[in-house]
Amino acid sequence: MNLPGTHYRLRIESRSNLPAWVGAVSAIIGVFLALVVGGFMLRAAGATDPIGTYIEIFKEGFGTPADWAAGLHALFTGTDCPKGMQCFGPFSDTLVKASPIMLTGLACVIAFRMKLWNIGADGQMFLGAWAATAVAVFLLPKTTPRPVMLAAMAVAGILAGMAYGVIPGFLKARLNINEIVTTLMLNYVAYLWVEYFVVVGPWSLGDFESTGRFPTSATWPRLTDYVKQIPVAAGLTAHPGIFLGIAAALLLTWILYRSRWGYEIRVIGNNPKAARYAGIDVARNIILVMGLSGALAGLAGMNEVAAQRELNGRFQQGLGFTGVIVAWLARLNPIAAIFVAILFGALLVGTQLIQPQGISSMLQGVILFVVVGTELLFHYQIKLEKAESTAPSAAEASHD
Amino acid sequence: MTNSALIALAATILFDAFVSGTPLLLATVGEIVSERAGVMNLGIEGMMLVGAMGGFAVWFHTGNLFFGLLIGMIFGGLLALLHGCITIALRADQVVSGLAVTFLGTGLSSILGAPYVGKRVPVPLNITVPLLKHVELQQVLLVIFGLVFALLVWYYVNRTRPVLNLRSVGEYPSAADSLGLNIQRIRFTYVVFGGLMSGLGGAVMSLITDPGWVDGKTSGLGWIAIGLVIFANWDPVRGMVVSYFFGLLRRLPLDLQNPALPLISTANNPSVGRFMDMLPYLATIFVLILGSREALRKRLGAPAALGVPYVRGEHS
Numbered sequence: 067m068n069l070p071g072t073h074y075r076l077r078i079e080s081r082s083n084l085p086a087w088v089g090a091v092s093a094i095i096g097v098f099l100a101l102v103v104g105g106f107m108l109r110a111a112g113a114t115d116p117i118g119t120y121i122e123i124f125k126e127g128f129g130t131p132a133d134w135a136a137g138l139h140a141l142f143t144g145t146d147c148p149k150g151m152q153c154f155g156p157f158s159d160t161l162v163k164a165s166p167i168m169l170t171g172l173a174c175v176i177a178f179r180m181k182l183w184n185i186g187a188d189g190q191m192f193l194g195a196w197a198a199t200a201v202a203v204f205l206l207p208k209t210t211p212r213p214v215m216l217a218a219m220a221v222a223g224i225l226a227g228m229a230y231g232v233i234p235g236f237l238k239a240r241l242n243i244n245e246i247v248t249t250l251m252l253n254y255v256a257y258l259w260v261e262y263f264v265v266v267g268p269w270s271l272g273d274f275e276s277t278g279r280f281p282t283s284a285t286w287p288r289l290t291d292y293v294k295q296i297p298v299a300a301g302l303t304a305h306p307g308i309f310l311g312i313a314a315a316l317l318l319t320w321i322l323y324r325s326r327w328g329y330e331i332r333v334i335g336n337n338p339k340a341a342r343y344a345g346i347d348v349a350r351n352i353i354l355v356m357g358l359s360g361a362l363a364g365l366a367g368m369n370e371v372a373a374q375r376e377l378n379g380r381f382q383q384g385l386g387f388t389g390v391i392v393a394w395l396a397r398l399n400p401i402a403a404i405f406v407a408i409l410f411g412a413l414l415v416g417t418q419l420i421q422p423q424g425i426s427s428m429l430q431g432v433i434l435f436v437v438v439g440t441e442l443l444f445h446y447q448i449k450l451e452k453a454e455s456t457a458p459s460a461a462e463a464s465h466d
Numbered sequence: 467m468t469n470s471a472l473i474a475l476a477a478t479i480l481f482d483a484f485v486s487g488t489p490l491l492l493a494t495v496g497e498i499v500s501e502r503a504g505v506m507n508l509g510i511e512g513m514m515l516v517g518a519m520g521g522f523a524v525w526f527h528t529g530n531l532f533f534g535l536l537i538g539m540i541f542g543g544l545l546a547l548l549h550g551c552i553t554i555a556l557r558a559d560q561v562v563s564g565l566a567v568t569f570l571g572t573g574l575s576s577i578l579g580a581p582y583v584g585k586r587v588p589v590p591l592n593i594t595v596p597l598l599k600h601v602e603l604q605q606v607l608l609v610i611f612g613l614v615f616a617l618l619v620w621y622y623v624n625r626t627r628p629v630l631n632l633r634s635v636g637e638y639p640s641a642a643d644s645l646g647l648n649i650q651r652i653r654f655t656y657v658v659f660g661g662l663m664s665g666l667g668g669a670v671m672s673l674i675t676d677p678g679w680v681d682g683k684t685s686g687l688g689w690i691a692i693g694l695v696i697f698a699n700w701d702p703v704r705g706m707v708v709s710y711f712f713g714l715l716r717r718l719p720l721d722l723q724n725p726a727l728p729l730i731s732t733a734n735n736p737s738v739g740r741f742m743d744m745l746p747y748l749a750t751i752f753v754l755i756l757g758s759r760e761a762l763r764k765r766l767g768a769p770a771a772l773g774v775p776y777v778r779g780e781h782s
Contacts, residue, residue, distance in 0.1 A: 237751075237754075241755060241758040254747040258741070259744075265740075390562075390565055424574070424681075425573065427572050431512075431568070432566075438563050439552045
């Protein structure tokens with residue numbers, strides 16, 4: 067009888083229960099690994115000092131401990147920041163950047179929960195921004211009180227984004243048309259739509275490619291507006307938009323985990339067949355969830371124009387795509403999305419000034435890769451085991 | 467305008483449609499093969515971008531067009547290999563990994579391509595062809611290559627033996643596995659093939675169809691390709707035809723600016739351009755709607771195992 071040599075082989079087994087902390091750990095490992103991989107890529111792309119680049123990004127995004135200490139001291143003593151805007155400036159910029167990402171991230175969270183791949187948050191955001199601008203500049207008088215104006219803009223943004231999300235939702239629900247492709251195509255249509263209005267069309271101020279400054283009532287108040295009361299706030303552009311994101315995250319948490327609708331969404335996401343057998347109307351839910359997802363992205367658009375105080379030809383593309391990564395890194399948890407969005411806000415702010423351009427997009431890609439790639443480790447156990455060729459040895463045993 | 471001039475104009479527009487449809491054709495047919503094997507790669511846009519950037523950079527330094535195309539192709543293939551590792555070996559979600567390919571490709575091409583923005587471009591060789599007068603030799607060769615390529619792939623997918631393996635792996639992997647086929651290897655092969663073709667499609671854009679490199683060169687063409695795969699019903703010849711149609715749509719805003727055109731010229735109305743530019747994207751949605759009705763009627767559909775990682779002994 068031939069003894070089989072010591073063969074080992076890898077076996078991959080499903081892991082059934084995942085402890086809750088695993089998600090957070092995998093996200094952190096994912097970001098860390100991505101930074102390492104991204105560092106090598108930066109090196110290859112000609113950056114001489116990748117670690118220095120990261121430190122720079124971090125400083126630009128969050129500020130240094132010394133900045134914070136000086137800022138806090140100034141805050142409590144009611145004095146100016148000794149370093150100009152540097153005390154809370156970086157973090158304030160990060161919050162400004164994080165608020166639209168938080169909303170587009172949440173838009174993706176709710177859609178992805180149902181395995182609806184809404185990649186169109188970007189377009190929905192553009193349309194939301196467009197509708198909010200229409201209300202602010204062309205529909206309501208300049209003298210409208212600020213709360214009324216902002217609320218009307220938010221409603222317009224939400225409705226426009228919702229309508230733009232419902233179109234692919236309807237096509238998916240009724241005709242089974244792939245929502246990835248339709249939402250993506252609608253992104254480009256939305257970019258061109260906004261471009262038409264502000265660059266060559268009726269809203270353009272000639273060479274400025276902009277609607278021009280909104281009336282004050284149509285803009286978010288900024289921290290710097292309160293510089294008389296809080297001297298350290300000088301120059302800080304942070305605005306209340308971030309609270310819209312946080313409120314939306316809380317609302318989504320309630321919907322997902324406390325409401326009947328959320329239960330249906332989760333069942334459909336886990337097992338659409340079972341959902342159908344349980345009598346859940348999948349088609350209706352597809353349309354509703356795409357509507358909610360689009361509404362959140364549309365609100366992100368309103369938030370952005372109210373913060374930038376104009377709609378111009380440079381309105382940033384890609385924040386909806388960053389939302390995809392935020393949602394995935396947050397493992398589709400709305401509360402986690404708040405923190406991930408702030409992290410990505412810092413990444414975007416930190417890479418804004420750094421050459422070459424494209425670092426943030428590359429890092430986002432690497433992070434997403436590493437996060438989906440390492441997911442296997444948490445869903446499956448990898449075991450090294452002795453390969454015992456049972457069938458032949460049993461046959462040989464009976465032969466002997 | 468005389469009749470013969472009109473015919474010549476129509477011929478030029480048609481030829482341009484074939485030329486600008488060819489990158490799309492390469493990417494679409496490549497993706498069809500990859501999806502036939504059961505792996506969806508949403509990263510076409512990213513693979514085309516690195517292909518376009520890499521191809522242009524190599525041409526810029528070596529002056530060799532063929533070498534540029536080859537490297538662009540390999541760049542696309544490498545990204546597809548990464549997608550394969552993540553989705554086939556590590557069984558991660560194909561949608562998310564594909565998006566990551568696009569992000570990575572967009573970022574890399576933007577970082578590495580920064581020195582090449584607005585640089586000089588390949589000088590075409592002009593030849594004279596009846597009807598078309600002066601056309602670029604590279605473009606003629608490209609169109610012929612695209613046609614032959616699509617027909618060959620169609621033949622391969624429908625008429626040859628190895629492709630039974632390809633199709634069984636995409637339709638019913640556990641049966642293929644029980645026949646002793648190496649599913650992972652077959653899937654890897656075709657995913658990388660798809661990536662090579664996307665990379666080539668990108669390189670063709672930056673070197674032949676509209677020479678030069680700018681950030682985001684492909685402007686969503688990779689995403690359109692994904693829509694066309696579905697509309698083509700995973701059939702390379704249908705993919706070819708619809709690619710040419712989209713080539714026409716992409717050229718249309720430029721062609722219509724020609725003041726020589728009777729009636730429909732947009733030369734005096736520039737703001738129409740933004741709406742003309744929307745056409746390919748809206749048309750993609752439109753053909754998907756058309757395709758879905760046909761799919762419902764004829765019970766056509768995607769490869770059954772598309773998007774599902776294969777794990778021996780696990781049935782989904």
